[in-house]
Amino acid sequence: MTFDPLIDDLVSANHILCNEGIVDGFGHVSVRHPERPGRFLLSRSLAPAVVGHEDIMEFELDGEPVDARGRRAYLERYIHSEIYRARPDVHAIVHSHSAAIIPYAVTGAALRPIYHMSGFLGAGVPVFEIRDAAGADTDMLIRTPALGKALAGSLGSAAYALMRGHGSVAVGASIKQVVYRAIYAEVNASLQSQASRLGEITFLNEAEAKNAAATNDQVLERPWALWKARVAARNR
Amino acid sequence: MTFDPLIDDLVSANHILCNEGIVDGFGHVSVRHPERPGRFLLSRSLAPAVVGHEDIMEFELDGEPVDARGRRAYLERYIHSEIYRARPDVHAIVHSHSAAIIPYAVTGAALRPIYHMSGFLGAGVPVFEIRDAAGADTDMLIRTPALGKALAGSLGSAAYALMRGHGSVAVGASIKQVVYRAIYAEVNASLQSQASRLGEITFLNEAEAKNAAATNDQVLERPWALWKARVAARNR
Amino acid sequence: MTFDPLIDDLVSANHILCNEGIVDGFGHVSVRHPERPGRFLLSRSLAPAVVGHEDIMEFELDGEPVDARGRRAYLERYIHSEIYRARPDVHAIVHSHSAAIIPYAVTGAALRPIYHMSGFLGAGVPVFEIRDAAGADTDMLIRTPALGKALAGSLGSAAYALMRGHGSVAVGASIKQVVYRAIYAEVNASLQSQASRLGEITFLNEAEAKNAAATNDQVLERPWALWKARVAARNR
Amino acid sequence: MTFDPLIDDLVSANHILCNEGIVDGFGHVSVRHPERPGRFLLSRSLAPAVVGHEDIMEFELDGEPVDARGRRAYLERYIHSEIYRARPDVHAIVHSHSAAIIPYAVTGAALRPIYHMSGFLGAGVPVFEIRDAAGADTDMLIRTPALGKALAGSLGSAAYALMRGHGSVAVGASIKQVVYRAIYAEVNASLQSQASRLGEITFLNEAEAKNAAATNDQVLERPWALWKARVAARNR
Numbered sequence A, B, C, D: 001m002t003f004d005p006l007i008d009d010l011v012s013a014n015h016i017l018c019n020e021g022i023v024d025g026f027g028h029v030s031v032r033h034p035e036r037p038g039r040f041l042l043s044r045s046l047a048p049a050v051v052g053h054e055d056i057m058e059f060e061l062d063g064e065p066v067d068a069r070g071r072r073a074y075l076e077r078y079i080h081s082e083i084y085r086a087r088p089d090v091h092a093i094v095h096s097h098s099a100a101i102i103p104y105a106v107t108g109a110a111l112r113p114i115y116h117m118s119g120f121l122g123a124g125v126p127v128f129e130i131r132d133a134a135g136a137d138t139d140m141l142i143r144t145p146a147l148g149k150a151l152a153g154s155l156g157s158a159a160y161a162l163m164r165g166h167g168s169v170a171v172g173a174s175i176k177q178v179v180y181r182a183i184y185a186e187v188n189a190s191l192q193s194q195a196s197r198l199g200e201i202t203f204l205n206e207a208e209a210k211n212a213a214a215t216n217d218q219v220l221e222r223p224w225a226l227w228k229a230r231v232a233a234r235n236r
Helices: A004-019 A078-086 A099-107 A116-121 A130-134 A145-155 A175-196 A206-219 A221-235 B004-019 B078-086 B099-107 B116-121 B130-134 B145-155 B175-196 B206-219 B221-235 C004-019 C077-086 C099-107 C116-121 C130-134 C145-155 C175-196 C206-219 C221-235 D004-019 D078-086 D099-107 D116-121 D130-134 D145-155 D175-196 D206-219 D221-235
Strands: A028-032 A039-043 A056-060 A092-096 A160-163 A167-172 B028-032 B039-043 B056-060 B092-096 B160-163 B167-172 C028-032 C039-043 C056-060 C092-096 C160-163 C167-172 D028-032 D039-043 D056-060 D092-096 D160-163 D167-172
Touching: A004 A028, A004 A039, A004 A056, A004 A092, A004 A175, A004 A221, A028 A078, A028 A175, A039 A078, A056 A078, A078 A092, A078 A145, A078 A167, A092 A175, A099 A160, A099 A167, A099 A175, A099 B175, A116 A175, A116 A206, A130 A145, A145 A160, A145 A167, A167 A175, A175 A221, A175 C099, A206 A221, B004 B028, B004 B039, B004 B056, B004 B092, B004 B175, B004 B221, B028 B078, B028 B175, B039 B078, B056 B078, B078 B092, B078 B145, B078 B167, B092 B175, B099 B160, B099 B167, B099 B175, B099 D175, B116 B175, B116 B206, B130 B145, B145 B160, B145 B167, B167 B175, B175 B221, B206 B221, C004 C028, C004 C039, C004 C056, C004 C092, C004 C175, C004 C221, C028 C077, C028 C175, C039 C077, C056 C077, C077 C092, C077 C145, C077 C167, C092 C175, C099 C160, C099 C167, C099 C175, C116 C175, C116 C206, C130 C145, C145 C160, C145 C167, C167 C175, C175 C221, C175 D099, C206 C221, D004 D028, D004 D039, D004 D056, D004 D092, D004 D175, D004 D221, D028 D078, D028 D175, D039 D078, D056 D078, D078 D092, D078 D145, D078 D167, D092 D175, D099 D160, D099 D167, D099 D175, D116 D175, D116 D206, D130 D145, D145 D160, D145 D167, D167 D175, D175 D221, D206 D221
Parallel strands: none
Antiparallel strands: A028 A039, A028 A092, A039 A056, A092 A167, A160 A167, B028 B039, B028 B092, B039 B056, B092 B167, B160 B167, C028 C039, C028 C092, C039 C056, C092 C167, C160 C167, D028 D039, D028 D092, D039 D056, D092 D167, D160 D167
16 A cells, blocks of 8 residues: 555544543544545454554445455444445544433434534534334444445434434544544533533534634644644553 | 463453552452352452452352462452352452442432443343341441342342442453443443433333343453553553 | 743643643643733644744734744734733733633633632633624634734633633733633632532632632642643653 | 651652542641651642652641741641641541532532441531631631631541531541541542432441441551552652
8 A cells, every 4th residue: 555644644543532532442433545435444343542554454335345354344334334435525434432422312412512613513413313224123233334324314414423322423524634523522512511501501603613613624733733642642 | 270361361350440440449350260160269358450460369159268378358259259159150240339330329310221332231230228138237348148149139130230338240251241341331320420411311222232232242352452451551 | 032941831831731631732821021021922833732942932912923934823812912912910821622611601600719729710700702792703713803802801800711612711920820720710610510510609709719819829839840740740 | 757657658648649639739638746646747838749758847736847947838737736636536637629529518518428438427527617717808728726726626526527618628547547538538529429410319327337437447558559559650
């Protein structure tokens, strides 16, 4: 492969997402192939914190590995394959079960942008209910292309979707943007839960959310530098 | 002894449970003897974080050590002995006082599976009330075989039980499974407490819980690798 | 420059504020120029944790850099310039989005001094609403001198102000005082949120707040030593 | 001095209390002089995390240093002097502003033992109101022997007392016991606050609390070993 810097970033994203509390032993992050948009890159089935360069596998949009070489794939790779198929604008995806967003995934309370850092939530956050797609006897996982397609349908054109009884998916135009979104969606959820106990919340309106998101997309390198430094310090 | 890898895992489990916030200076983890099912292995009376290979003692199912060599045993070893006696399917046990589960142990609020990671809670979480077994003048501890037997009776066939004014016990078929259960029961409790303030929770139904638990039991190595890596990083 | 110790403290303040959870990849801290009160010192656009001596830039009170040498300035430097212009008593400023204060910035709940450590909040904490200054279609940022002036107007003579849907600004007579205020405003917010769920709070009265603030201003070296030691340990 | 091991423990207690989140830049811990019960040992005015052997000063029960050698004493040393005077059974004292207990110090909600680890709270937790002792225009600090005496009066025979708008004081028969109490009072407060949002709490009754406290007093070495190991790891 000739796109090592992208893989470096994907490996860093794995480590950052664990270090910042978005993933633990579970969850994953992928990036669309930079040269072949019909493929994407995703680690083999590992805890993100321990993913290395050699663990990154290449997949087709049917979710099957191009060259598995004995490496076991994540059961839920169809989250990635079907969203890449449905959303040409998406070039990176994070799936996680981070703590503060789960309450919004199971109660029907709406996750909304409480401050400028999470303007990307402004267009609304859909909730995927697997029972609507596959009935009430699943194991909750997106383990087939059909379930991936149903999830992509719930996501629609949004930047972030919740999955009832499970977690969330963040999408973005780049690894740095999707990591930003996964982290600040989690922060927003925590802040919103705290604020909702104090009184009525004035959320960003649609224009404020859209404008703030556009502004923050210009400075994605700034938090990325911090997150990488923290991973490096942890690994020292 | 010829089963060093199992003891390595038991020592690791002690360190992991502290590192992940399930135990502090108190709490313990045991494993059934791999060759003699009428015995089990448990550290001498120590904070789990400082347990080493040489601290692991062997006990009979009456809770007495096989060869104490001056090592002091945990007062509450009867939690382990009586559950191993009552539950042939159980091969590992964690007793702890982790923070998020205590509120469920003292209020009667039911701990239920809020997401796929904690499907093992789906069959119900009993609460052991020591006053029912021994009256209202105890020191709360399971310090006799009779109290251990009463706790095992409350546990029944469940994977997890709460102990009023005290903590909890998790049981499993292996060290890795019981550590997983102790950690994700705690996570579930925290998520459920947060979610209950936002609105009515849609919990996993019985089928979803059972299916999800079966699926996650296939990937226990994944979080274990993370937890071991974190202990190693802490000890560097 | 001949005022290296002050710049050392400014760099330390950047690191401390990140290490203590007041800033993350975003937020900034400045100090008024020790010899030319019409100028101030502020890092170029970087995550505070990675700021070094060479990143500190000098600005005029119109918010423009004296000698940029290609270094990019924070968009929101007008928070600093306009407050220094309006408040001759202010010699250091922190802008941040720390977690516990956001709920007070979006709900109208009043942030008040719950204990002696946060007496500086006793004169009241104003909330800046950007819609009042610039309408409902901004990106929430203080990206012009006019917005900086409006914020300074809301701040008035207070030590701390909230910014709706955004964050906060702390001001002080020195770097050590403003870092103290940024940190203990955040602690106060967290304590107040917790306490408000337990019952009616007895806050410090005005005299207690003022007296406690005066006393604590005498011992600012004490927490500063801890915060510096923690940064040093993190960097080891 | 010939009692170095005791001073070692006092220095360790300073470090442990910071590391476990009970003190930050403020708060202090003392021990009664092992040979002269009319004296006590306490650090000079420093953040506990940075206290060393040479910072420990000796004080008379009037709160004055025996041999200051230029070292500045804590303003609030009268907390210690007057409690040692009033309570011959007390040999160690912690004063702190730990986060979870503050809500109980300002709302009138009663702090009660929620589990066996905090049985020492069973005899009741008094709240000291400085306004009753010195009116409504203080700086909240125990800065005179008279205020120390008033606080000791509120404490009575209890193991722990809250100070309105300020913090708490824990007392014990030894350094290890008082550190245990300071830490588990904080844990209890956090657990109680969480539990109170879920439903009616069944607290330990008086007998359970007393019995559990007596049992835990037998195993104080166990958490102490963990806390020391954590300090050592932090300092590595």
